Amino acid sequence: MNKNMTSQIIDIIIFGATGYTGQCVVEQCARINNFSWAIAGRNVNKLREVLTNIYTKTGKDVTQVEIIVADVDDQKSINAMTKKGKVIINCTGPYRFYGESVVKACIEEGIHYVDVTGEPEFMEKMQLKYHDLAKTSGSYVVSACGMDSVPADIGVIHFMKNFNGQVNYVEAYMALTVNTNKIVEPFLNYTTWESAVHALANMNSLRSIRKQLFSKYDIVKLLPSIPRRSVIHRSELCENKYCLPFQGSDRSVVLRTQMFLTKEWNLRPIQCNVYLVCRSAFTLCALLIIGFFLQVLSKFEFGRKLLLKYSHIFSLGVVSRNGPTAESRQNSLFTMKFYGEGWSKDMLKEKDDLKTISEPTDSYMVTAVEIPDAGYGFTSICAVQCALIILNEFDKLPPGGGVYTPGAAFYRTSLIETLAENGFQYKILHTGHK
Ligand SMILES: NC(=O)c1ccc[n+]([C@@H]2O[C@H](COP(=O)([O-])OP(=O)(O)OC[C@H]3O[C@@H](n4cnc5c(N)ncnc54)[C@H](OP(=O)(O)O)[C@@H]3O)[C@@H](O)[C@H]2O)c1
Known part of the structure; x- marks a missing residue:
């Protein structure tokens, strides 16, 4: 499903958009604005407020940006969110508590996943548990796409x-x-x-x-x-x-x-x-x-x-x-x-x-x-650029999907130049x- 996504599917969904880092990522998406994006989180009022603040800050029209309600404590809502996107940027943390359900849903739905964790245990556990499954579904799961690491x-x-x-x-x-x-x-x-x-x-x-x-x-x-x-x-x-x-x-x-x-x-x-x-x-x-x-x-x-x-x-x-x-x-x-x-x-x-x-x-x-x-500035720019590289340089990623570090996933891509x-x-x- 991931390789034949229809054009109605949203390019990037920022999950945890109400958090400090999430809002920085939203701001980057609003500023670049040459792809479709949506915001997601567990509290619809806070999500609306995020868009209002981003409009005040950037002056960009965000009225068309979809708001998706999803809570890590409700796996169905996480799967429903991932189905709507091509890449999820996960900004909820600590990842040891909130990360796995999003990785799991992305792999189940054949969607790609990027995060900004700096937690080795979470990253290595995801690689150990999900690398083969991600290869089966064709999903790319890339952690540590921020200042770490x-x-x-x-x-x-x-x-x-x-x-x-x-x-x-x-x-x-x-x-x-x-x-x-x-x-x-x-x-x-x-x-x-x-x-x-x-x-x-x-x-x-x-x-x-x-x-x-x-x-x-x-x-x-x-x-x-x-x-x-x-x-x-x-x-x-x-x-x-x-x-x-x-x-x-x-x-x-x-x-x-x-x-x-x-x-x-x-x-x-x-x-x-x-x-x-x-x-x-x-x-x-x-x-x-x-x-x-x-x-x-x-x-x-x-x-x-x-x-x-x-x-x-x-x-x-x-x-x-x-x-x-x-x-x-x-x-x-x-x-x-x-x-x-x-x-x-x-x-x-x-x-x-x-x-x-x-x-x-x-x-x-x-x-x-x-x-x-x-x-926060670099981390948010980097997370968005990593997500865009997954979309735009798909043929340069390690073949077939999997759980990767940034260096492994993007070795052959233009990340250094970007x-x-x-x-x-x-x-x-x-x-x-x-
Ligand atoms: N590696 C790096 O360089 C780097 C840089 C920055 C951040 N980070 C990491 O990014 C993570 C987020 O940091 P932050 O400072 O942005 O944290 P934060 O401001 O506390 O934001 C946490 C986000 O997680 C959401 N969340 C918590 N529980 C949830 C649930 N049950 N369902 C859905 N969403 C839930 C929160 O939603 P509510 O608003 O509804 O509570 C909020 O959007 C941390 O793990 C941090 O270490 C890493």
Whole structure:
């Protein structure tokens, strides 16, 4: 059904359109406005209000935009919603609670699915449980199409495609700055914090899902290994600032993409680590304190209640129940720098099997991308562009449908160029021989 959809079917349905992220996605659709779109959620009055606000903000005529009522607690309503569209952009979260029924309905109805989750357990569970079913129905299910984890995942793909030879490893360093006179400016909406608290509480179940999922891949030890860094290290790449391993979904998404590329297209997988750069020693201490609260308190129910009830306090002010202010979004800049090493083409001439290269690497490259308003502006643009690519570049997706990371789904598409056209360009800063 998905490939022969009639023209009356709506191109994109934004589910969870009343949420903070959902409204940003609606705004993007209204601004682009060269495809049909509808909004969906559980509260019709709130949905009407969203359209009124979008009209005030953009001046675009939204009177023809259909409103669809659907609630994740009512599976029939979710299936009825998905039947009306070609791609659903799911903006309800935490995804561990609200995501699966939408994925399931999309696959049952042969519809495509995009979301902006940063929850590895949800993504990997969906891949484990639904990949084969999605292949049967021809649905594409692509998670993590926002700030988590497109900059990192597509950044590594950009690196692979532009490196003059074979990449061995990439280290990604991410930094977020909010240019403000205040000591702290909230830049995260409460639901993202809630998602993180539950993700940390359920690390054991992630391990068990991961074990089952990864057993389907032939994982080989790659040499030379990616450098091992101490938990806190300083990086010359980032003006010698303090760096910590990033605890979010980026690394796991990149590695899943690499496993896919190896399995399906026999490419040598790229080792990757992702680090968070701290602006100052003060920021480092603040992050360690927040991390400590999250790690310790998320492990038991009363602790989770405290973390959720007093999110503003435990996040040291970066989380707000009203979402980040327009000012903090405007003044925020996310940068991701990639340093990687590999073997130049000249050196590889004699090689037949790329997986067994044991000689030291001889070349390096540094790339970077800068993203203003990454959490919500970039996330919403990226989600819409990913949905449009599914519609417009269907023949460049991995054949037959399935549950994918962005890098796996969009490896052959124009996503890198599309991001550049929208102001998010990956740049090559240096290349050289070691
Ligand atoms: N990865 C990234 O870079 C990134 C960026 C932004 C957001 N996110 C993720 O996106 C998710 C949403 O974040 P947010 O800040 O937009 O959250 P939010 O403002 O709280 O919005 C949540 C949405 O889910 C809807 N919802 C909740 N329960 C529902 C149900 N039973 N049936 C139907 N809809 C339901 C809400 O509808 P009502 O309005 O009716 O309550 C609302 O539309 C979170 O998981 C967050 O982590 C990720």
